[in-house]
Amino acid sequence: MSVTKAKMQKLRGEIAFMKENYPGLKPNFSAMSKEIGISRQTIAKVWKDPTSPSKPRQKRKSKFDPYYQEIREKFEIQSTTIKAVFQYMKARYPEVFTSYDSFKSYVRANKLTEVREEYLKSHVRYETEPGEEVQIDWKESIQFTLSTGEVIEFNLFAAVFGYSRYTVFIYSRTKTTEDFIRCMIELMIRTGGVPRSFKTDNMSAIVSTFSGQKRKLPVIRQFEKDIETPIRLCRVRQPQSKGKVESANRFVSWLEPYQGELSSEEELIETIEKINRQINQESSRTTGYPRVLLMKKEKEHLRPLNRIPLLDSYLKEADTQKVPATLLVNYEGHGYSVPKKFIAKRVKLIRIEDELQIYYNNDLICTHQISDRPLNYKNEHYLDGLRDSIEPKKDETAEDYESRIQKKAEES
Template structure:
C-alpha cells in the first residue's frame, strides 16, 4: 500500500513560549535552528532563546513576601480567642496596627492580605452581619437644616486594671457637612444629654433647625409609631423651644431614618480594639481622638472633609439663645486650683489628680455621684463622691511617689503600703 501524506512545515513563532515546539519540529525535519535570527526577531538575547528552546517555562506568579507578613504573629495574637480585644472590621484592625505597631500600607492592600489568609478571614466571616434586604432611600439636607443624635450605648469595656464598666457615647452629627461631636459617659441621663447638646451647640456657634432622634426615654414619654405622633417629654420640649429647634423623633422600628448617625456607630466599634488597654480617663481621650480623625477624613458619601464643610454650614445655623438660658442646662462646671500635693478639694474632702496639673486651675463637674475633673476639655480624673478626707487614685499616687523616690525602689509596693496607711488614719474621721 502506498500512502501520500501532505505535511505543512510552516510554523509561526510569536513568543518565547513557542520555541520549545519549534525545536521539536525542526529536529523532526533534521533542520538546524538559527538562534541569532530568532533573537533578532523576538528582540531578546541569544541566551534567552537558547533557554526557551531547551524547555524553560517562566513562573506565572511571583513568590514575593508581603511586608505585612512581618505582622503575622501580632495579627494572630490579636485575633486569637485568648485576646480580650475585639475587631469587628478589617478597617479597625488595620488602624490599630497602624497606630500601635507601625504598619505602613494602604487599607485596601491590608484587606486583600487578610482575605488571602483563611485563618484570618474566618475571624471576620464568622461574625459577618447580614445586610438588610430592603433598599434604603438616600437623601441629603441643606446646610444648617438638620442634626441627628444617637447613643452608642452599653459598651462593655475592661479597663487596664481589670475593672468592667459599661460606657455610652453620645453622638451628634450635622447632616449636611457630616461634622461629628462625641462624648463618653457612664450615664444616659437627661441632664447629661442636654448638657452635651448645649455645649456642642455652643462649640458650633449655632443651632440646627431640626434635631432627629430615636424614641429614647429622656426625650419621649411615648414613642412615635406608624399610628401615633408620640408624646415628647415636657422638660425636653422646653429645652427644644429654648434653643429654637424642632424635635423630629424617628418612627419606632425604623432606625434607617437617621442612617447618617447610625453609620457613625461603626467608627466607635474601634473601642473594642483597646479592651484592657486604658483606664476611663484615657478611654475618654481616645473617643475624642476618633471624633477628630473622622472630622478630618475624606467622606466618600459627600466627597468633602467634614471639618472644611462645617465652615459653610456654621453660617446657616440658627443663633444661640442667651447665655443665662444655655447655662441653665449645663452641668455645673466649677473652677478649682490643684494644691501642691496634686489634690483638689470638694466639700472639705480632697481628691487626687495627675501630678503634672499641680498648681493649675481645673474644672469640676458633679453628676452620677461622681466628681469629674477636666483640664480644658480633657477628662483627667474621676472619683466617686466620698466621706474620706483624702481620696487617692493609686496611679496618681504612684506617679507622685516616683518623682520623689530613689532609683531601684519598688514604687508600686510603696504606694500600696502608704495608701493602706493613709486609709487607716482617715477612715474614722
C-alpha cells in the first residue's frame, strides 16, 4: 500500500468517527492537514462526502513509453541490472535515454524490476554450484578467409563451467565422435579436473537413432565410465537448460574483424586462444565477476584427474618413455626424475597446466613442476640413485653412510 493511500484511509476513518460521535462539530481542516499530511482542500472534500471515491490519477506520459516493450524484453531475457539496461538503451537511443535517475524511476513505476525477479525465480534451477556442471556444444561450420584468399571451414568445441562461466574453445576441423572425445580430454587437462556432470544436446557425435529413439553410442557410454562422470542430454525444446554454452557461442562473432587478416591456420588457432583468454578475463554479465577469478574457486570443487593414462588410450599420440639408468625422462628437452625402481620400465607423461604427472600402469608415481632447468631431480630420487654408485665403507654405520651420501648430493 502506498503512503498516500494509507493517509487517505486514516483521514476517512477519523472523519467517519467524528461525524458519528460529534455530529454538530466541524473540525479544524488546517490542523488536520498538518497532522495527517494531506491538503486542506482534500480534507474538506472528504468531510463533505466521506464515501466519495478518490479521483483516479491519470498516468503521466513518459518519453520512455514507446520503448517499453524493448525495455521489458531486456529484463525478461537476461537477469541483469537497471544500470545495464539503461546503458544498452542509451547506446541505441542516446537522444532519449539521457538521465539514469529518470530511467530508474520509470522502471520502478512500471514494476519492471518485478519482471527481473520473476526471471530469476523461473531460472534459478539452471544456476549451478562450483564444480557441478559443464555445458558443452559445437559451433559448427565456421568459414574463415585467410589473407591468402584460402577459406578454412572449421568447428569450435565450446565448454562453459556453470558456476564461474569460465569458457573454453577448442579448434577442430571435423566434429566426429573421436573429435568430441579428444576435445573432452583436452578440456579436462586444460582445466585440471572433472566436474560432477557434463550437459549437451543430442549431437550426432554422441548419439545414434534407432527406431525413433536416441541412444548414446557405446564408445560414449564407455567414456563416461572411464571419466566417472555422466554426460547428460538436454531435454528437447528446452534451450535455457543449455543457455550458458549457447551464450558463449555468441563470442564467436569476435573473430569476424580478423577475416582476411590472418595468414595461416596456425595464426587462426592462436587468435582463437587469445580471444578465449580475453573472454575469461572479462566479467560475466550474470555473475558480475571475471570468469577467471571465479574459476579459481570452481577448480577447488573439480575432481582430480586420476585416470589420465586410461583416457590416453582414446588418443593416438601418448608420450610413453622407457626410464633410463639416469632416472630422467625427457619432456620438451628437460629431464625429470622418477623413482629408481622404475628403471627400464615404460611410463607415461601427462602435463596438466604447470605440472608434469608421471604414471606407471595407470598409477601416479610422481609429479614435477614444469621447469626451465635442464635436469630436475627430486631429492629422494637422486639420493636413491647415489646409493647404487657409492658403496658403504667397512665398519661404517648406517647413519654415517647416509650422511656421506647426503653430503655427496649437496656437492653435486
